[in-house]
Amino acid sequence: SRIMTVAAAQMGPIARDESRQAVVARLIDMLRQAKDRGADLVVYPELCLTTFFPRWMMEDQDEVDSWFERTMPNPAVNPLFEAARESEVGFCLGYAELAQEDGGTRRFNTAILVDKAGRVALKYRKVHLPGHAEPQEGRKFQHLEKRYFEPGNLGFPVRRVMDANMGLCICNDRRWPETYRVMGLQDVEMVLCGYNTPTDHVQDPAINRLSDFHNHLSMQAGAYQNATWVVGVAKGGVEEGSEMITHSAIFAPSGEIVAQAATMEDEVVTFACDLEMGRKYKETIFNFAAHREPDAYRLIVER
Numbered sequence: 001s002r003i004m005t006v007a008a009a010q011m012g013p014i015a016r017d018e019s020r021q022a023v024v025a026r027l028i029d030m031l032r033q034a035k036d037r038g039a040d041l042v043v044y045p046e047l048c049l050t051t052f053f054p055r056w057m058m059e060d061q062d063e064v065d066s067w068f069e070r071t072m073p074n075p076a077v078n079p080l081f082e083a084a085r086e087s088e089v090g091f092c093l094g095y096a097e098l099a100q101e102d103g104g105t106r107r108f109n110t111a112i113l114v115d116k117a118g119r120v121a122l123k124y125r126k127v128h129l130p131g132h133a134e135p136q137e138g139r140k141f142q143h144l145e146k147r148y149f150e151p152g153n154l155g156f157p158v159r160r161v162m163d164a165n166m167g168l169c170i171c172n173d174r175r176w177p178e179t180y181r182v183m184g185l186q187d188v189e190m191v192l193c194g195y196n197t198p199t200d201h202v203q204d205p206a207i208n209r210l211s212d213f214h215n216h217l218s219m220q221a222g223a224y225q226n227a228t229w230v231v232g233v234a235k236g237g238v239e240e241g242s243e244m245i246t247h248s249a250i251f252a253p254s255g256e257i258v259a260q261a262a263t264m265e266d267e268v269v270t271f272a273c274d275l276e277m278g279r280k281y282k283e284t285i286f287n288f289a290a291h292r293e294p295d296a297y298r299l300i301v302e303r
Protein backbone atom coordinates (compact mmCIF):
# COMPACT_ATOMS: atom_id res chain seq x y z
CA SER A 1 0.00 0.00 0.00
CA ARG A 2 0.96 3.62 -0.61
CA ILE A 3 -0.83 5.89 1.86
CA MET A 4 -1.67 9.56 1.33
CA THR A 5 -3.50 10.99 4.32
CA VAL A 6 -5.70 13.70 2.90
CA ALA A 7 -7.66 16.40 4.72
CA ALA A 8 -10.79 17.92 3.22
CA ALA A 9 -10.77 21.42 4.74
CA GLN A 10 -14.38 22.50 4.39
CA MET A 11 -15.15 26.18 4.90
CA GLY A 12 -18.20 27.86 6.31
CA PRO A 13 -19.23 31.18 4.77
CA ILE A 14 -16.81 34.00 3.98
CA ALA A 15 -18.33 37.45 4.46
CA ARG A 16 -18.14 40.02 1.67
CA ASP A 17 -15.99 42.31 3.79
CA GLU A 18 -13.77 39.58 5.28
CA SER A 19 -10.13 40.35 4.48
CA ARG A 20 -7.87 37.86 2.75
CA GLN A 21 -5.65 37.98 5.86
CA ALA A 22 -8.57 36.83 8.04
CA VAL A 23 -9.44 34.06 5.60
CA VAL A 24 -5.82 32.89 5.40
CA ALA A 25 -5.77 32.68 9.23
CA ARG A 26 -8.76 30.29 8.99
CA LEU A 27 -6.94 28.24 6.35
CA ILE A 28 -3.81 28.01 8.53
CA ASP A 29 -5.87 26.96 11.55
CA MET A 30 -7.32 24.06 9.53
CA LEU A 31 -3.87 23.18 8.16
CA ARG A 32 -2.60 22.80 11.75
CA GLN A 33 -5.58 20.59 12.70
CA ALA A 34 -4.89 18.48 9.61
CA LYS A 35 -1.20 18.20 10.48
CA ASP A 36 -2.08 17.05 14.01
CA ARG A 37 -4.10 14.25 12.41
CA GLY A 38 -1.17 13.18 10.25
CA ALA A 39 -2.28 14.75 6.96
CA ASP A 40 0.07 14.86 3.98
CA LEU A 41 -2.26 17.09 1.98
CA VAL A 42 -4.96 19.68 2.77
CA VAL A 43 -7.63 20.45 0.19
CA TYR A 44 -9.42 23.82 0.35
CA PRO A 45 -12.54 24.84 -1.63
CA GLU A 46 -13.02 26.69 -4.92
CA LEU A 47 -12.40 30.48 -4.75
CA CYS A 48 -11.56 30.10 -1.08
CA LEU A 49 -9.88 33.45 -0.42
CA THR A 50 -13.05 35.53 -0.76
CA THR A 51 -16.80 35.30 -0.70
CA PHE A 52 -18.39 33.71 -3.80
CA PHE A 53 -18.53 37.00 -5.75
CA PRO A 54 -20.12 35.68 -9.01
CA ARG A 55 -23.46 35.91 -7.23
CA TRP A 56 -23.42 39.67 -7.81
CA MET A 57 -23.58 41.75 -10.98
CA MET A 58 -20.74 44.28 -10.99
CA GLU A 59 -20.24 46.82 -13.80
CA ASP A 60 -17.10 48.42 -12.45
CA GLN A 61 -14.05 46.47 -13.67
CA ASP A 62 -11.92 47.67 -10.74
CA GLU A 63 -14.50 46.22 -8.38
CA VAL A 64 -14.51 42.93 -10.30
CA ASP A 65 -10.72 42.79 -10.29
CA SER A 66 -10.60 43.37 -6.54
CA TRP A 67 -11.67 39.71 -6.13
CA PHE A 68 -8.74 38.45 -8.21
CA GLU A 69 -5.13 37.51 -7.36
CA ARG A 70 -2.48 38.97 -9.70
CA THR A 71 0.29 36.76 -8.34
CA MET A 72 0.38 33.49 -6.43
CA PRO A 73 1.67 33.43 -3.79
CA ASN A 74 1.24 37.06 -2.77
CA PRO A 75 1.69 38.91 0.54
CA ALA A 76 -1.77 37.95 1.86
CA VAL A 77 -1.31 34.25 1.07
CA ASN A 78 2.40 33.94 1.97
CA PRO A 79 1.67 32.97 5.61
CA LEU A 80 -0.21 29.89 4.35
CA PHE A 81 2.71 28.88 2.12
CA GLU A 82 5.08 29.36 5.06
CA ALA A 83 2.91 27.38 7.51
CA ALA A 84 2.56 24.54 5.01
CA ARG A 85 6.30 24.45 4.30
CA GLU A 86 7.08 24.42 8.03
CA SER A 87 4.56 21.63 8.63
CA GLU A 88 5.65 19.76 5.50
CA VAL A 89 2.07 19.49 4.34
CA GLY A 90 0.96 19.98 0.74
CA PHE A 91 -2.21 21.89 -0.10
CA CYS A 92 -4.68 22.61 -2.87
CA LEU A 93 -6.08 26.13 -3.08
CA GLY A 94 -8.78 27.65 -5.32
CA TYR A 95 -8.65 31.33 -6.26
CA ALA A 96 -9.62 33.85 -8.93
CA GLU A 97 -6.59 34.35 -11.16
CA LEU A 98 -5.83 37.52 -13.13
CA ALA A 99 -3.05 36.78 -15.61
CA GLN A 100 -1.22 38.80 -18.25
CA GLU A 101 -0.96 36.25 -21.03
CA ASP A 102 -0.80 36.22 -24.84
CA GLY A 103 -0.72 40.00 -24.87
CA GLY A 104 -3.89 40.49 -22.83
CA THR A 105 -5.51 40.37 -19.42
CA ARG A 106 -7.08 36.98 -18.74
CA ARG A 107 -9.28 35.89 -15.85
CA PHE A 108 -9.62 32.28 -14.75
CA ASN A 109 -11.18 30.29 -11.92
CA THR A 110 -8.02 28.48 -10.85
CA ALA A 111 -6.74 25.82 -8.45
CA ILE A 112 -3.13 25.01 -7.59
CA LEU A 113 -1.55 22.03 -5.90
CA VAL A 114 1.42 23.00 -3.73
CA ASP A 115 3.84 20.28 -2.65
CA LYS A 116 5.36 19.77 0.81
CA ALA A 117 8.28 22.04 -0.09
CA GLY A 118 5.90 24.90 -0.91
CA ARG A 119 6.33 24.67 -4.70
CA VAL A 120 3.38 25.02 -7.07
CA ALA A 121 3.47 21.55 -8.62
CA LEU A 122 0.22 21.60 -10.61
CA LYS A 123 -2.10 24.30 -11.87
CA TYR A 124 -5.61 23.91 -13.28
CA ARG A 125 -8.08 26.45 -14.72
CA LYS A 126 -11.78 25.61 -14.53
CA VAL A 127 -13.10 24.33 -17.85
CA HIS A 128 -16.88 24.09 -17.24
CA LEU A 129 -18.13 27.54 -16.27
CA PRO A 130 -21.77 27.45 -15.15
CA GLY A 131 -24.35 30.24 -15.09
CA HIS A 132 -24.59 33.24 -17.38
CA ALA A 133 -22.67 36.17 -18.83
CA GLU A 134 -25.64 38.51 -18.33
CA PRO A 135 -27.74 38.98 -15.20
CA GLN A 136 -31.00 37.04 -15.17
CA GLU A 137 -34.20 38.85 -14.22
CA GLY A 138 -36.04 37.95 -11.06
CA ARG A 139 -33.18 36.16 -9.34
CA LYS A 140 -32.19 36.96 -5.78
CA PHE A 141 -28.65 35.85 -6.61
CA GLN A 142 -26.95 35.69 -9.97
CA HIS A 143 -24.41 33.13 -11.10
CA LEU A 144 -22.12 35.11 -13.41
CA GLU A 145 -19.12 32.86 -13.82
CA LYS A 146 -19.44 33.13 -17.61
CA ARG A 147 -19.11 36.91 -17.24
CA TYR A 148 -16.14 37.05 -14.90
CA PHE A 149 -14.04 34.11 -16.15
CA GLU A 150 -13.04 32.52 -19.42
CA PRO A 151 -12.90 28.73 -19.78
CA GLY A 152 -9.64 27.20 -18.66
CA ASN A 153 -6.95 26.67 -21.29
CA LEU A 154 -4.80 24.04 -19.58
CA GLY A 155 -6.96 20.94 -20.15
CA PHE A 156 -7.03 18.42 -17.29
CA PRO A 157 -3.37 17.73 -16.54
CA VAL A 158 -2.29 14.87 -14.28
CA ARG A 159 1.11 15.16 -12.59
CA ARG A 160 3.19 13.04 -10.26
CA VAL A 161 3.12 15.04 -7.02
CA MET A 162 3.99 13.65 -3.59
CA ASP A 163 4.42 10.18 -5.08
CA ALA A 164 0.88 10.10 -6.54
CA ASN A 165 -0.76 10.78 -9.90
CA MET A 166 -2.72 13.90 -9.02
CA GLY A 167 -5.44 15.79 -10.91
CA LEU A 168 -7.59 18.83 -10.18
CA CYS A 169 -11.05 19.98 -11.16
CA ILE A 170 -13.31 22.73 -9.86
CA CYS A 171 -16.94 22.64 -8.79
CA ASN A 172 -19.18 22.34 -11.88
CA ASP A 173 -16.48 20.22 -13.57
CA ARG A 174 -17.40 17.41 -11.15
CA ARG A 175 -20.78 16.92 -12.83
CA TRP A 176 -19.23 16.06 -16.23
CA PRO A 177 -17.96 12.52 -16.85
CA GLU A 178 -15.41 13.81 -19.37
CA THR A 179 -13.58 15.60 -16.54
CA TYR A 180 -12.74 12.36 -14.77
CA ARG A 181 -12.27 10.30 -17.91
CA VAL A 182 -9.64 12.63 -19.36
CA MET A 183 -7.74 12.31 -16.09
CA GLY A 184 -8.52 8.59 -15.87
CA LEU A 185 -6.83 8.16 -19.25
CA GLN A 186 -3.72 9.66 -17.62
CA ASP A 187 -3.86 7.08 -14.81
CA VAL A 188 -4.98 9.56 -12.18
CA GLU A 189 -5.00 8.26 -8.61
CA MET A 190 -6.52 11.21 -6.78
CA VAL A 191 -8.73 14.07 -8.05
CA LEU A 192 -9.14 17.17 -5.86
CA CYS A 193 -12.29 19.26 -6.32
CA GLY A 194 -13.39 22.36 -4.40
CA TYR A 195 -16.93 23.68 -4.82
CA ASN A 196 -19.40 26.52 -4.08
CA THR A 197 -22.89 25.24 -4.83
CA PRO A 198 -25.92 27.40 -4.05
CA THR A 199 -29.02 25.31 -3.35
CA ASP A 200 -31.09 27.31 -5.83
CA HIS A 201 -28.65 26.92 -8.70
CA VAL A 202 -31.05 25.61 -11.34
CA GLN A 203 -34.04 27.68 -10.18
CA ASP A 204 -36.25 24.58 -10.09
CA PRO A 205 -37.33 23.36 -6.65
CA ALA A 206 -37.78 19.79 -7.89
CA ILE A 207 -34.11 19.69 -8.88
CA ASN A 208 -32.77 21.95 -6.13
CA ARG A 209 -33.98 19.59 -3.39
CA LEU A 210 -31.60 17.00 -4.87
CA SER A 211 -28.52 19.26 -4.65
CA ASP A 212 -26.73 17.17 -2.04
CA PHE A 213 -27.63 13.91 -3.78
CA HIS A 214 -26.33 15.12 -7.16
CA ASN A 215 -23.17 16.41 -5.52
CA HIS A 216 -22.24 13.00 -4.15
CA LEU A 217 -23.66 11.06 -7.10
CA SER A 218 -21.32 12.87 -9.51
CA MET A 219 -18.19 12.32 -7.46
CA GLN A 220 -19.01 8.72 -6.52
CA ALA A 221 -19.55 7.87 -10.19
CA GLY A 222 -16.39 9.72 -11.26
CA ALA A 223 -14.34 7.90 -8.62
CA TYR A 224 -15.67 4.43 -9.42
CA GLN A 225 -15.69 4.68 -13.22
CA ASN A 226 -12.09 5.86 -13.23
CA ALA A 227 -10.82 3.91 -10.24
CA THR A 228 -9.56 7.03 -8.49
CA TRP A 229 -9.83 8.74 -5.13
CA VAL A 230 -11.88 11.96 -5.27
CA VAL A 231 -11.78 14.63 -2.57
CA GLY A 232 -14.77 17.01 -2.71
CA VAL A 233 -14.53 20.12 -0.54
CA ALA A 234 -17.27 22.70 -0.03
CA LYS A 235 -17.42 26.28 0.93
CA GLY A 236 -20.97 26.23 2.21
CA GLY A 237 -23.51 27.39 4.70
CA VAL A 238 -25.40 30.67 4.41
CA GLU A 239 -23.02 33.16 2.79
CA GLU A 240 -24.30 36.72 2.42
CA GLY A 241 -27.85 35.34 2.43
CA SER A 242 -27.15 32.65 -0.20
CA GLU A 243 -27.52 29.05 0.96
CA MET A 244 -24.83 26.69 -0.27
CA ILE A 245 -24.43 22.96 0.21
CA THR A 246 -21.72 21.43 2.39
CA HIS A 247 -21.30 17.63 2.87
CA SER A 248 -17.64 17.66 1.84
CA ALA A 249 -16.51 14.07 1.42
CA ILE A 250 -13.74 11.70 0.46
CA PHE A 251 -14.63 9.07 -2.17
CA ALA A 252 -12.74 5.82 -2.65
CA PRO A 253 -12.05 4.18 -6.04
CA SER A 254 -14.88 1.78 -5.11
CA GLY A 255 -17.25 4.76 -5.31
CA GLU A 256 -17.86 4.56 -1.56
CA ILE A 257 -17.89 7.61 0.70
CA VAL A 258 -15.27 6.93 3.35
CA ALA A 259 -15.39 10.24 5.25
CA GLN A 260 -17.84 13.13 5.32
CA ALA A 261 -18.20 16.53 6.99
CA ALA A 262 -20.98 16.86 9.54
CA THR A 263 -21.29 20.64 9.91
CA MET A 264 -21.87 23.74 7.81
CA GLU A 265 -18.74 25.42 9.14
CA ASP A 266 -14.97 25.23 8.90
CA GLU A 267 -14.32 21.53 9.46
CA VAL A 268 -11.43 19.20 8.76
CA VAL A 269 -12.17 15.65 7.62
CA THR A 270 -9.25 13.25 7.15
CA PHE A 271 -8.75 9.80 5.67
CA ALA A 272 -5.67 7.65 5.02
CA CYS A 273 -6.09 6.86 1.31
CA ASP A 274 -4.34 3.82 -0.12
CA LEU A 275 -3.27 4.98 -3.57
CA GLU A 276 -2.95 1.36 -4.71
CA MET A 277 -6.65 0.73 -4.12
CA GLY A 278 -7.62 1.76 -7.65
CA ARG A 279 -5.24 -0.77 -9.14
CA LYS A 280 -7.61 -3.73 -8.76
CA TYR A 281 -10.31 -1.87 -10.71
CA LYS A 282 -7.81 -0.64 -13.32
CA GLU A 283 -6.68 -4.21 -13.92
CA THR A 284 -10.16 -5.75 -14.15
CA ILE A 285 -13.51 -4.09 -14.88
CA PHE A 286 -11.90 -0.74 -15.81
CA ASN A 287 -8.90 -2.04 -17.69
CA PHE A 288 -9.14 0.74 -20.28
CA ALA A 289 -6.74 -0.86 -22.78
CA ALA A 290 -8.70 -4.11 -22.77
CA HIS A 291 -12.28 -2.85 -22.68
CA ARG A 292 -12.69 0.71 -23.98
CA GLU A 293 -14.04 1.15 -27.54
CA PRO A 294 -12.96 4.68 -28.54
CA ASP A 295 -14.23 4.32 -32.12
CA ALA A 296 -17.74 4.21 -30.71
CA TYR A 297 -17.19 7.42 -28.72
CA ARG A 298 -16.29 9.85 -31.54
CA LEU A 299 -19.42 11.96 -31.09
CA ILE A 300 -18.14 13.07 -27.69
CA VAL A 301 -15.44 15.27 -29.22
CA GLU A 302 -17.68 16.83 -31.90
CA ARG A 303 -18.82 20.42 -31.24
Ligand code: CDT
Nearest residue numbers: 130131143171172196197201
Ligand atom coordinates in the same frame (compact mmCIF):
# COMPACT_ATOMS: atom_id res chain seq x y z
N1 CDT B 1 -19.28 27.12 -8.54
C1 CDT B 1 -20.00 26.29 -9.33
O1 CDT B 1 -19.53 25.83 -10.36
N2 CDT B 1 -21.28 26.03 -8.94
C2 CDT B 1 -22.21 25.26 -9.72
C3 CDT B 1 -23.60 25.67 -9.40
C4 CDT B 1 -24.03 26.83 -10.11
S1 CDT B 1 -24.87 26.50 -11.59
C5 CDT B 1 -25.50 28.03 -11.99
C6 CDT B 1 -22.15 23.76 -9.48
O2 CDT B 1 -22.20 23.02 -10.47
O3 CDT B 1 -22.14 23.31 -8.33
